Amino acid sequence: MTKMAPFAKMNGLGNDIIVADMRGRADTVTPAAAIALAADPATHFDQIMAIYDPRTNGTDNYIAILNSDGSMAQACGNGTRCVVQALNADTGRARFTFETIAGILNAEQHADGLISVDMGTPHFEWEAIPLAEEFRDTRMIELQVGPIDAPVLHSPSVASMGNPHAIFWVDKDVWAYELDKFGPLLENHPIFPERANITIARVTAPDAMIIRTWERGAGLTGACGSAACAAAVSAARTRRTGRSVAVTVPAGGELHIEWRDDDHVVMTGPAEWEFSGTFDPTTGAWQRDLEGAA
Numbered sequence: 001m002t003k004m005a006p007f008a009k010m011n012g013l014g015n016d017i018i019v020a021d022m023r024g025r026a027d028t029v030t031p032a033a034a035i036a037l038a039a040d041p042a043t044h045f046d047q048i049m050a051i052y053d054p055r056t057n058g059t060d061n062y063i064a065i066l067n068s069d070g071s072m073a074q075a076c077g078n079g080t081r082c083v084v085q086a087l088n089a090d091t092g093r094a095r096f097t098f099e100t101i102a103g104i105l106n107a108e109q110h111a112d113g114l115i116s117v118d119m120g121t122p123h124f125e126w127e128a129i130p131l132a133e134e135f136r137d138t139r140m141i142e143l144q145v146g147p148i149d150a151p152v153l154h155s156p157s158v159a160s161m162g163n164p165h166a167i168f169w170v171d172k173d174v175w176a177y178e179l180d181k182f183g184p185l186l187e188n189h190p191i192f193p194e195r196a197n198i199t200i201a202r203v204t205a206p207d208a209m210i211i212r213t214w215e216r217g218a219g220l221t222g223a224c225g226s227a228a229c230a231a232a233v234s235a236a237r238t239r240r241t242g243r244s245v246a247v248t249v250p251a252g253g254e255l256h257i258e259w260r261d262d263d264h265v266v267m268t269g270p271a272e273w274e275f276s277g278t279f280d281p282t283t284g285a286w287q288r289d290l291e292g293a294a
């Protein structure tokens with residue numbers, strides 16, 4: 001049996017996150033361990049954020065992101081805020097530079113407890129998202145669900161925040177759509193060779209929108225930070241909003257997204273600790289820490 005590793009069950013606005021402390025170890029969190037932890041209702045998560053020792057000079061930690069189906073994700077905004085809060089509690093530091101498979105990102109915990117993550121720059125080229133075929137205008141690609149002459153959802157914007165996103169604009173209440181039914185079909189549509197995170201978005205003001213997301217590899221979630229970023233930049237690009245937007249997420253609560261003039265997207269929001277335990281990174285066997293234990 002491998003040595004147990006500490007973890008914290010946390011959430012970022014209802015996005016269920018496990019922060020796994022893999023610092024100082026040579027082993028990794030396996031897809032099998034992720035699938036086992038996701039299957040247990042007590043530890044069910046949307047993403048595991050595994051914190052490793054740094055691989056590159058100038059970075060604090062390497063972070064691997066696993067979805068609940070065991071696949072890897074390039075970005076997880078809500079999870080990154082949870083990592084910052086966990087490391088802040090451990091080290092007292094407020095600013096961090098992380099490396100992920102998608103690159104380097106900076107994050108900071110503010111005095112009021114909110115956490116900002118610089119999610120990097122968005123990409124809109126069809127090859128970058130990626131799409132299976134060329135689309136000159138990624139503000140509105142040809143894709144629809146429902147009857148051909150009366151589609152329920154159609155013409156999404158597509159964007160990469162390191163990971164692939166499609167945003168369907170709607171006028172009605174976002175809860176009126178059967179995202180549990182359409183999400184899996186769209187996530188796995190052949191137009192998305194690496195699958196995609198699927199969001200429906202309703203703009204409610206020039207600086208506000210409400211979204212729901214079907215996440216690649218995780219399904220319906222309480223919130224998806226990178227989708228909020230992808231929706232905000234897509235809304236600004238299509239002149240639905242300005243570059244500073246409050247995004248309401250399904251679990252309730254808001255993320256603030258700022259698309260800065262230097263093209264970086266900065267997401268600000270809370271993170272919440274739920275409980276701590278230890279787990280076996282190979283099998284996913286776990287136990288809860290005793291309440292009040294030192």
Ligand SMILES: N[C@H](CCC[C@H](N)C(=O)O)C(=O)O
Pocket residue numbers: 015046047067072073074075076077078079163164197215216217218221223224225226227
């Ligand atoms: N919940 C995450 C996104 C996970 C993305 C993942 N589902 C994928 O791209 O495979 C967030 O807050 O950004």
